Amino acid sequence: MRGKLYGVGVGPGDKELVTVKALRILREADVIMAPKMKSGETTAYNIVEEYIREKTVIECVMPMSKDFEALSRNYEALADQIEKHLKDGKSAAFITLGDPTVYSTYMQLNEIIRKRGYETEIIPGITSFCAAAARLNMPLCERNEPLLILPASYEQSKESLHFPGTKVLMKANRGILSTRDMLIEEGLIDHAVMVECCGMENEKIYRDMRELKEKSSYFSLVIVKE
């Protein structure tokens, strides 16, 4: 019997915004893989830490590079690390922040492992934009409104901001000041709210982004209502 890989979404930061299914998979898995950023951050792990104290947790340093070849090599090496356990018939659960299908680099690993002939399964998680809207006590979209999710670094952001309905700018970290300036230029600043580290201890809400003085954490997003 060959092992199976699970990609487990652990939600945006609040320890209670983890699903019953995610907890069961984490409890049942033989090995848990937790992403670690180059900076040392292990945000996804911190969310579920108290539920998995007894488990074997392997830290995976996530590759970050603009060199596509180097990136690929790094993912293959990470996949090798996971495959060692799967080959022995062990199940592995790779935890990811938010939802695995929304801007998660986990999906690259999922694809490599699947192509190597192993079964994989994705456990959905609460997205940061749903958590932020809930925190702000406001709808993301109602009736016939579209909802457009954009990485803040998306090239056509400027034009896309005028698409009908609600826009969410994700991963608006280092570029947040230019995002704010763009919102001012496009006359949308009064329609924008920014949430930083939603549901975490250091959560911050900017209802007026003009008050934003410095670059932001990786975990920030902007909701722009029509």
Add this chain to the structure above:
Amino acid sequence: MRGKLYGVGVGPGDKELVTVKALRILREADVIMAPKMKSGETTAYNIVEEYIREKTVIECVMPMSKDFEALSRNYEALADQIEKHLKDGKSAAFITLGDPTVYSTYMQLNEIIRKRGYETEIIPGITSFCAAAARLNMPLCERNEPLLILPASYEQSKESLHFPGTKVLMKANRGILSTRDMLIEEGLIDHAVMVECCGMENEKIYRDMRELKEKSSYFSLVIVKE
């Protein structure tokens, strides 16, 4: 002490895709309000039924009308029903399918109750589109790709289908055959997958929507990759 209203997302259908927070709120709430469609369906209630066997559950028939005034009156009447409990200092949890901030009529009630001076809180849930992508073992969006969520009935669907990135057509129930025809006309049918009742007992996946012969359940969506 006046009571508080919680809007609790219970996810797309799988009983395990409920969060720890949703379960705590349902356990602690004095009264649980469960939406009931005119057809008698109580899908949100069915998801959490086994967790709330001991609780007082009040069925709320959800107004459906194109007459805006009639709809408003109906929501006010529902709010009156909720307010009776809040006035007594009781907390009420209104359960909603998926996430409360994504196309949920609950937000209308939330707004009315908030305007009447009561505290409200929203508990996010797993969206149907995240669950469907997970089920299909595929990413919704990666790297710099946008993600566009549209109600299938959205007037500019045809043009929007050519927006870059992934498109999700929600609530593609009665109009599903015209949605399919539109996808064929626009040359996108081979990029589309349809998921009906994701995570429920009667789940169905159409990887080739040309095989679709009849109109579909309310709980279906189409993912269109670029």
